[in-house]
Amino acid sequence: MNKMDLINELHQRNLIFHITNKNKLKELIKNKCISLYCGFDPTGESLHVGHLLPLITLKRFQILGHKPIVLIGGATSLIGDPSFKTKERLLQSDNLIDKWTLKISQQVSFFLDFNCNFNSALILNNNSWFKKINVLSFLRDVGKHFSINTMINREAVKQRIKRLDQGISFTEFSYNLLQAYDFFILNQKNQVSLQIGGSDQWGNISSGMHLIHRTSKKEVYGLTLPLLIQSNGIKFGKTESGTVWLDPKKTTPYKFYQFWMNIEDSNVYRFLKLFTFMNIDEVNQREKNKYKNNQIIFDKSLLAKYITRLVHGDENLSAAERITNILFFKNIEDIKESDLEQLKKDGIPAIEVYKIKDLQEALVFSSLAKSRTQAKNMIISNSISINTKKIVNKNHIINNNDKLFDKFTLLSRGKKNHCLIYWKNKI
Template sequence: MSEFNLINILRNRGLISHITNEDNLNKLIQNNSISLYCGFDPTEESLHIGHLLPLITLKRFQIEGHKPIVLIGGATSLIGDPSFKKKERDLNHINIINIWTEKISKQIAYFLDFNCGQNSAVLLNNNTWFKEMNILSFLREVGKYFSINTMINRSAVKQRISRPDQGISFTEFSYTLLQAYDFFILHKRYQVYLQIGGADQWGNISSGMHLINRKMKKEVYGLTVPLLTQSNGIKFGKTELGTIWLDANKTSPYKFYQFWMNIDDSNIYYFLKIFTFVSILEIQKREQQKYIKNQIINDKIFLAKNITRLVHGEEKLLAVERITEFLFFKKIHQIQKSDLEQLKQDGIPSINISMIKDLQEALVLSSLATSRTQAKKMISANSISINTKKIKQNHLFENKDKLFGKFTLLSRGKKNHCLLCW
């Protein structure tokens, strides 16, 4: 089997957690252009970085000539996937689901090509078929093919059943049947032969393969990508500071970029393999040179740039670089008003100011100093800057201190900043 075979490429990049009947799947995708799908339930208004791996995997299949289908779970999101969740999700109103569906659909459209001929991506919503089905039809057409004994022994279900304080409702228990029916419908109507998802979706994907085999006597396939967790065991994509969203209005491109700059050094080259399209040879070369002075930080910058460009585009990446130059290298002349608004969003601490006496008061209000006395000492020690310019004595703010008439960057040393918003 060629090392350039798509499945081998995915495996070499660490993008495969589970796969069914690999030999048959390899033959199928080598000799045919297939349709494959991945589902995303709109349980929030944005995807987060935990969704990047399945999106990138869909893109890799499309690059190789296959047709990706993205299924938005307009119906299944009304139920909620219990897979490895500690407690039952709150049920959202269908009007909210519809709004979130529209937002997520726009995000997904950024990653895939929806206008490239025969393998153009397709966006579907499973509410299309579920809204036409009643409960009796569902039980007859789907429920009869599943054993409660098998379903109850799925690890995701067992985990919840073993928690007497939570348990699992029949609503969530039925979720795997809904996803199985999705795969069945997509195979029947769109000739989908492969479903991909995160590793936590393996049970649901297996249910779909089982249903298609029982009802149509056909072999279809499943492939899952790793479900990444951080060193503290928290699911990747969520941090102590909150989820890292793909929506620039929820997580600014600057904060997104800084997230990758602050990952553990041990993850750099693995993340380059799974989250970027940089060649394996270049990644290996960089890893071999990691002990060269400054190479680790250069490779982190390389990683952060690649992923930020992938998610937010070149223009937003340039804005991030201007902000970085402004904060860390004092290149104030390049900064734009929109960059400072991005900083205010979630880049650095900020406070709204209407009137203020002097620099000492500003330092206290911004929590860069605990008192006017400490602020005075900091100023005397030459550790305070206004808009990257060192201040050697107490200062009364003037209009020239307000960038674009609105912002003032207050800094203590090189790493502690606060944006004053007038």
């Protein structure tokens, strides 16, 4: 693929929701390497899977010679973007934002190349220019170019104004101008000609283009990516148990891997186009054969492996696959203590105990059985396993031989119901 194909490639991958002056942008990309940026406000200590799409899109541009800039919103995060939010964000302290900025900058560094000469990626922080600006200068030089009428009529703002329980504060209302100024500064100092973001950022991106045109008559471009919504109406990356984070301390690599393994079948090939660099023709061919020899199961695994490796690396991918083999294929020989620590954190239900009388009590205590009678019947019916080995003795006493690394016992009912017992020593 060469530079002139990139916009078509993004279209074929269904990566474009909005785009300005498509033909001019295609011609620009064809004839020169550009600088582009995407902003990430540090409103938490970690990015989540919803941020993967813009990061991978920046990577697509970089591979073809363009220079990606990640803008960390150290200043704008102190205000909070109101775009399509039902209520105002809780305002955070400067110190906390600084701490989150550092963590997110470290996460971003895994996705882009920061040492490839002329198109090496950059991470910038908008606090570096906002902390120097005078409020009167900002209102005079930036605010005068914006009509309140236009700003109020932006869909994201209108939704909040119409709500009787939650209006919109002036603080949030000003966010649009701040992000517009980001684009203006980056265009002036870093020759940025394209901003990308989620489709909910279209209003903010448009404001930046407007400000640049009004102040310098330059033409710049905007491109937004689709926001991914699951069939249940929940934003992609959120589950019943919470958000799927990129930080392995918040979402273990095993749980991250399983998130991708458990996506709906209807999304497998769409996501292979969105999140991987696999050739589009190959993806389409795989989709045609998806019901042959369970091809779709293999392709789902291919997607899970690719994304887990991208975010967490080969070693953590191997751990996720080991744990999967243990739980679903009963292969426990290669288990590591660190794998069990992952399971204890968020892989499967886990309990901490000092002492349990017998297996029946363990089944009840772990909620795998409702009563000792039910537990006994489960054991007799050959449906209970300890560390993947079937237990048929209804009076089995859990002993040291049942403890992995002297502190873990994997209790299973059937193929899909598990509980990890963590044995604690009394102090």
